[in-house]
Every structure is written in C-alpha cells, then in structure tokens.
Amino acid sequence: MNQVIVNTAPSDPWLSDVEAAALVGISKSTFRRGVIDGRFPKPVRLGGLVRWPQSEIFQALEDLKAKRH
Numbered sequence: 001m002n003q004v005i006v007n008t009a010p011s012d013p014w015l016s017d018v019e020a021a022a023l024v025g026i027s028k029s030t031f032r033r034g035v036i037d038g039r040f041p042k043p044v045r046l047g048g049l050v051r052w053p054q055s056e057i058f059q060a061l062e063d064l065k066a067k068r069h
Helices: 017-024 028-036 054-067
Strands: 044-046 049-053
Touching (some): 017 028, 017 049, 049 054
C-alpha cells in the first residue's frame, strides 16, 4: 500500500499579537502600539482572528535595524 505523506506544518506561521510580541520580546500593548505607529505591519484578518505572518515580523525587525544606521 502506497501512502503519501504531506507536510501540513505551515512554512510561515501565523502569529497572534501575544505570540508576535513574545517573539520580539516586548509586551502585547507595546506590540500593538508598534502596529498603530507603523513599526510593525498591519494584521491580516482571518474570520474572527487577527494574525501576523511570522516572516513579516522578522522583516519589520530587519527594517528597524537598517533604519538605525
């Protein structure tokens, strides 16, 4: 019997505000302020959920690093 195994793990996880803030090392409220003032990307709304692609959080951090020089 042949079986096909499919990797269902997302290659770019969708993060909640709590997860994104923890990834960056800041509080949820500080992360949300960063979204409002443009330091972090706007969220994607998926039904009743609000999520950020992890890659966009990493890109925002790279952009912040580049701006400091």
